[in-house]
Amino acid sequence: MKNTNLKFILIACLVLIASVKSYSQISKVEIIATGLTCSMCSNAINKQLKATVGVDSVSTDLNTNTFLVYFKKDSKVMPRVLKEGVEKAGFFIGSFVITMPVENLKAASDKTISLNGSTFILLNEGPNGSTGETKLKIYDKGYVTQKEYKKLLKMFSKVASYPLENEDDYHIKIII
Amino acid sequence: MRKLSIIFTLFLLQGLAAQELFVVTDPASNVPAGSLGIRLGQSIFKEQMKSGYSYHLMPEVTWGSNKNLMLRTSMFVSNRNSQLVTEGGSLYAKYRFFSTDDLNSHFRLAAFGRYSFNNADIHQETIEIMGHNTGFETGIVATKLIKKVAISSSVSFEKALDNKPNYPFPSTQGDHATNYSLSFGKLMYPKKYTNFKQTNINLMVEFIGQTINENGKSYLDAVPAIQFIIQSQARIDIAYRHELYSSMLRSAPNGIYLNLEYTFFNITK
Numbered sequence: 001m002k003n004t005n006l007k008f009i010l011i012a013c014l015v016l017i018a019s020v021k022s023y024s025q026i027s028k029v030e031i032i033a034t035g036l037t038c039s040m041c042s043n044a045i046n047k048q049l050k051a052t053v054g055v056d057s058v059s060t061d062l063n064t065n066t067f068l069v070y071f072k073k074d075s076k077v078m079p080r081v082l083k084e085g086v087e088k089a090g091f092f093i094g095s096f097v098i099t100m101p102v103e104n105l106k107a108a109s110d111k112t113i114s115l116n117g118s119t120f121i122l123l124n125e126g127p128n129g130s131t132g133e134t135k136l137k138i139y140d141k142g143y144v145t146q147k148e149y150k151k152l153l154k155m156f157s158k159v160a161s162y163p164l165e166n167e168d169d170y171h172i173k174i175i176i
Numbered sequence: 177m178r179k180l181s182i183i184f185t186l187f188l189l190q191g192l193a194a195q196e197l198f199v200v201t202d203p204a205s206n207v208p209a210g211s212l213g214i215r216l217g218q219s220i221f222k223e224q225m226k227s228g229y230s231y232h233l234m235p236e237v238t239w240g241s242n243k244n245l246m247l248r249t250s251m252f253v254s255n256r257n258s259q260l261v262t263e264g265g266s267l268y269a270k271y272r273f274f275s276t277d278d279l280n281s282h283f284r285l286a287a288f289g290r291y292s293f294n295n296a297d298i299h300q301e302t303i304e305i306m307g308h309n310t311g312f313e314t315g316i317v318a319t320k321l322i323k324k325v326a327i328s329s330s331v332s333f334e335k336a337l338d339n340k341p342n343y344p345f346p347s348t349q350g351d352h353a354t355n356y357s358l359s360f361g362k363l364m365y366p367k368k369y370t371n372f373k374q375t376n377i378n379l380m381v382e383f384i385g386q387t388i389n390e391n392g393k394s395y396l397d398a399v400p401a402i403q404f405i406i407q408s409q410a411r412i413d414i415a416y417r418h419e420l421y422s423s424m425l426r427s428a429p430n431g432i433y434l435n436l437e438y439t440f441f442n443i444t445k
Contacts, residue, residue, distance in 0.1 A: 035277030037324055038195050038363060040439070043372055043408035044208040047441035062369030065280075087243050088209035092277040145278050 026077070026100045027133065029069040033086055034094040034145055036065060044089040052077065052085050076116045080167055083142050096143040097175070102127045102134045105174075118168045121161055127174055135176040141165050195378045196319050196326035199401045199415040199433055201357045203328045204284035204319035206246035206272055212443040213238035221417070221431025230428045231255040232307050239444070244272045252307040256296060264294030266306065270317075282321045288332075289314040297343050301393060301424040302386065303336045303353045309345075311336040315355070324363040331356050334386075350390030358383045361403075376405035380415075393424035401433070411437040 033045055042062050049058045049067060054075030059068045071077055079096060086093050105113055105127050113120040120136075127134045139156070141149050156162040162171055196203035207213050217234035233253040241247055248268040253260055267290065274285040290313045292305040305311040315332025335352040338344040345351050365377040382399040401415035412435070419429040 032279070034279050035275070035282035035321070037280050037321065038197075038405065039369055039372055039374065039376055039408040040197075040405050040411075044211065044439075044441060046372070048208065048210075051442045060372070062371070088240075090206055090208050090240075090243060092275070094277075094279050146276055147278060 025074065025104070026071060026098050028071075028099040029079070029082060030095075030097040030099070031067045031069065031082065031086065031093055032095040033065045033067065033091045035091045041089070041091065045086055045091060048085040048089045049082060052081055054081075078116055078118050078168075079138055079143065079170060080118075087142075092145075093143050094145045094148075096138045098136050098138070098172075099133055100136070102132055105134060105136075118170060120170045120172050121159070122174070123156065123159065123171055124173045134174055136172040136174050139171045139173065140169070143170075195324070195361045195363050195376075195380075195403075196321060196328055196359075197378070197403065197405075197411065198328065198359045198361060198380060198382055199403070199413045199435060200382050200384055200399050200417070201328065201330055201359050202270060202288070202317065203326065203359075204272055204286035204317045205282075206244065206270060206286070207238050207240040207439065208441060209240040209243045210442050210444045211240045212440045213437055214440070215435060215437040217433070217435045219431055219433045221428035223428045225427055229431070231260075233260065234307060246270045250292075250306070252292075252294060254296065254307065263296040263307070264292060264310070266290055266292035280321075280323050282319075284319050285316065286319075287314075287316050294339050295341065295343070296339060298336075298339055298346060300427040301349050301388065302395065302426045302429075303334050303351070303388070305334060305336070309336040310339050313355070326359075326361045328359045328361075329357060350388035350393070352390070353386050353388045356385045372408040374408075376408075378403040378405070383420075384417075388424065395422035395424055395426065395429070396420045397429065399433075409439055409441075411435070411439075413437075 036042060039062055042060055042065060045067060046058055046060050049055060049069055054072055054077040056070045056072045069082060083093055111122040123139060139152055153163060161169055196205060215236040217236060219232045221230050223230055231254065234250055236248055236250040238246060238248040250266040251262060252264040253262050270286050270288040272284055272286040276283050290305060293310045294308060303309055305313055311334060313332050313334040315330055317328060317330035319326060319328040332355045334355055336345050359382040361378050361380040363376060364379050366374050380401040380403060384399060385396040387394040397417050397419050399415050399417045401413055404412045413433060415433040417431055
């Protein structure tokens with residue numbers, strides 16, 4: 001009886017550890033916003049991103065409209081929430097790059113990665129190393145400029161899930 | 177007039193206009209969703225048919241309902257009867273239905289509608305539901321932003337109704353009009369941003385026209401303006417409105433605007 005209890009606790013602990021690990025952390029996101037040149041417009045985006053639950057801080061380069069978003073510990077913010085924030089401010093995203101630890105990018109054989117209920121689909125080869133940080137860029141509609149998306153639709157015509165525009169699927173390329 | 181054309185030519189030479197937070201017209205872009213803008217608009221116009229000045233005070237509240245819809249309510253106060261009297265109010269909605277953005281540029285289209293009521297006496301042929309007539313207006317606006325320059329143009333239909341309870345719209349005047357506007361704005365300062373606290377300076381010029389549909393009577397005004405954006409959150413506009421041409425009876429076409437505005441971000445979800 002005692003033995004069963006111990007086993008149960010042990011399994012529970014293992015499951016817990018595994019699940020904690022799978023709630024992996026995005027360390028940083030770099031967003032370039034489009035359609036603006038005034039600092040009041042940038043401020044609208046800045047305030048919107050800062051008000052997002054799970055966001056710790058935002059630093060802004062007003063000349064390039066680049067927003068660096070840092071997250072609170074154990075935050076599970078997914079790209080979609082940040083995209084909606086930028087659009088609520090009245091603008092759009094031109095580039096969206098995620099920085100995260102390589103160990104969280106263990107791709108399954110079909111090149112997909114599950115993360116906090118979302119699916120990341122790799123458009124190129126997986127990461128080279130197994131430690132350190134890696135950067136990945138999202139290529140979905142709403143994460144690149146409208147012009148770029150039109151070109152990408154042709155480029156990725158063989159990727160079945162790409163034109164579906166499913167909000168919780170992210171098509172990514174590892175850039176570093 | 178000559179000065180105005182020089183200013184306008186300078187704008188053209190610089191590759192065309194500025195930022196799009198215009199003084200008289202509204203661009204196709206909306207205020208951020210969930211934000212609340214409080215504006216205190218004031219204007220002093222010189223009376224043409226009698227001595228003195230007409231003063232109008234126009235407090236406004238603007239709310240970004242969602243990323244495409246903006247709502248605004250305005251109140252009209254004036255000194256026409258020698259003391260400040262609240263004469264009416266207005267409701268305004270604008271819906272952005274098209275937007276194509278690229279790095280540092282955008283092209284947007286929006287449709288808008290406004291309903292105003294006013295109880296003041298009707299003393300001119302010009303139809304102006306912003307502080308003079310009861311009535312409604314509906315139209316579309318297109319705005320193009322290219323780097324530091326914004327160009328915006330609008331066309332609308334405006335219809336005047338009776339200024340109830342005491343002043344029915346004169347049957348001798350045309351009660352509906354076509355309005356058009358062309359606005360240019362340019363960000364002049366800073367050349368390079370360092371932080372949100374920097375004051376931005378925009379120069380603008382707007383051309384505002386109206387034709388009464390029934391009889392073809394028209395006017396065209398030019399409105400040069402300077403605008404200061406303070407701490408990326410507050411706004412001061414100083415503008416001068418000047419009649420370039422008119423074939424209709426207008427009580428006070430020339431004057432000055434002074435608008436103060438403050439935006440509260442993320443007030444509602």
